Amino acid sequence: MHDLYKHASAVAVLAFWAAGLSACSSESKDVAGGVTDIGNSVASGVVVTEANMPAARARVVAYYDSWDKTAIEDSVETTADENGKFSLNFDSTRSVVLYAENGGESGLSRMQNSANALVMVGHPRRLESSVASANSGYMRIVGSNETVPVNADGSFAFDAMPVGEISLVYVSDEPRARFDFMTAVVGDTLKIPALEELAKNDGWLTISDYRYYSGAAFGGIMVDVPEGLVVPQKETPKDPVVPPPVVPDTTTTDTAAVDTTEKLAISLELHMDGKDEQIEVRDNDGSVADTVTFVEGVSGKGILLKVGQYIEVGKIDPCAGNFTMTAWTKWGGFRGDGIYQILFAERSNWDAGMSRFQLQYEIMTSSITAVGDGADFTGYGYAWLAKGNVERGGSLPMNEWAHLALVYEDGSLYLYINGVLVSDKAGVPFRPKDTEKPMPFRIGGSEVPNDTWNGAIDEVRIESVAHNAEWVKAEYEKYAK
Structure with missing residues (x-):
């Protein structure tokens, strides 16, 4: 392990x-x-x-x-x-x-x-x-x-x-x-x-x-x-790996029966065009942002957050089980301030220990990582998924639209960029932090001003199911230029 x-x-x-x-x-x-x-x-x-x-x-x-x-x-x-x-x-x-x-x-x-x-x-x-x-x-x-x-x-x-x-x-x-x-x-x-x-x-x-x-x-x-x-x-x-009990497989993975909204605890499609009732752009102090910048997206409009802003979805808990989180982003790379750029986060206040999960880009290592319990040094509260910046030999393009998909299945994370698995094919062990209640789910930043994602964001999906590689590739191909 x-x-x-x-x-x-x-x-x-x-x-x-x-x-x-x-x-x-x-x-x-x-x-x-x-x-x-x-x-x-x-x-x-x-x-x-x-x-x-x-x-x-x-x-x-x-x-x-x-x-x-x-x-x-x-x-x-x-x-x-x-x-x-x-x-x-x-x-x-x-x-x-x-x-x-x-x-x-x-x-x-x-x-x-x-x-x-x-x-x-x-x-x-x-x-x-x-x-x-x-x-x-x-x-x-x-x-x-x-x-x-x-x-x-x-x-x-x-x-x-x-x-x-x-x-x-x-x-x-x-x-x-x-x-x-x-x-x-x-x-x-x-x-x-x-x-x-x-x-x-x-x-x-x-x-x-x-x-x-x-x-x-x-x-x-x-x-x-x-x-x-x-x-x-x-x-x-x-x-040693203890195999799970053998259960007859009567369906194929990601069939329509599995993917119906009724079967999922969370099934959100956020188009970032200003019409999504589930989202609200806020400043890092928690107040509703006075201005929101909309730009051309992969489908209609996308949102370009100003430094210090983030998108709040509400108190949902996709980390309660398996999940898939996807987004299109036109990423601008290193911005010149801060250490992290957060794409997804179930978090209220890191310093107060009120953070369950986040997906981020780290400037120092030019890597995409997932963070759960930051104080759990011997567990799986931290996962290095892939090098990010293409200028440093990574997988995340700059200044062009790219599709990111993070899949969590039975204790392991899988990261896809433009439909291709870029993390360890065996999965990276990970454990979200245990919290007494769900934290606010945020997109593109946090309560720390410099944590804002440096790039436009569009077509976000959050679902309580671990989608397979074929599904991720199909999602990418929907809007691939």
Whole structure:
């Protein structure tokens, strides 16, 4: 089974925490410690805290560093404004890692492009692991000057390990191999199984348990498989599965008899044209919005929410059993503020624990995730479903209409984009949070202003039935251009 973890409260622990990073000598903007060929590109972005608040006046540094180096080469720095926003010049021909610090908190982020960078600051965590067959050398984190020795048994430990997207490098006389991963665990200690340096995977460390390469969060980390990397397919023990009682199947899945409205606890079709009595556009303070923006949809009109708005459907509870939620969206990608963009949510107030379920896009990981009980670190209250942004190798198109379908069936989630399953074909284990009563069901945002979905929304369906792949594909083909 997948052991999935979730951030506590409304925090995103998917951040990059620095340990022992060197400081630049100057406090002025755009300063390089000896580099003369900088300024070819401009990085702009925002620094936020774990609580998704702007880190005012945070120090931001662009470090020139990469996995095949033994130390940081140089740096350029600036200071964020009162809203956590910053911009700085850097040499676009070199590998850059962004570092930010705010008081006792710090964070790292690899440079993805020349704009729209997001760096989160927070407290560091401890990492424990080992390198198989190694008995000397040291480990380093790209973007950090702190190193730890590899002991005679191959073990090593960082007391202050960045959390987030990490390049962990094994050095023996020279850099030999690295292990890139994204952390997903909330706790203060992360333990990774032994890393193996394989000759056939030159320059990479791997884990022999193939489940770490599933594309989902497993064991507290999310590992991307680099192109050309040969991952060992060593089978590992699985929990025993007790088959359910055999019941004769007298009908086919998704027949008209199953899909009739009378048979379903919830069956909503929301056209987003201003005529749906079940929906109401609200501002994040709960008041009815003064203005609603309608745009051309896939069928008639759709709604484009302003930042701070969301659509409230009412107190319905699709999470009481199996469900299917679908929507068409013309998504605009990264907006430049906030950490999450929420598409569906059964929630009233996250901080007060009044949240049962939500489907969201996470900026830090560029991933689509489902969240139930955010405090349930050892259960299935968090599900990594797929990489989102196509610009980062994901599945969700930008600036064009796309169909999203989320299916929950017997404890597992399945995500489809444009009729194609993009999550684990075996399903991702998930459990909505138990609540005493249904929470308000919302579309496109929450009570947090920056949670608003960045894109037009149209033709939403919410049903208390787990539809199959054929049904999802047919729904997509109704309006596919």
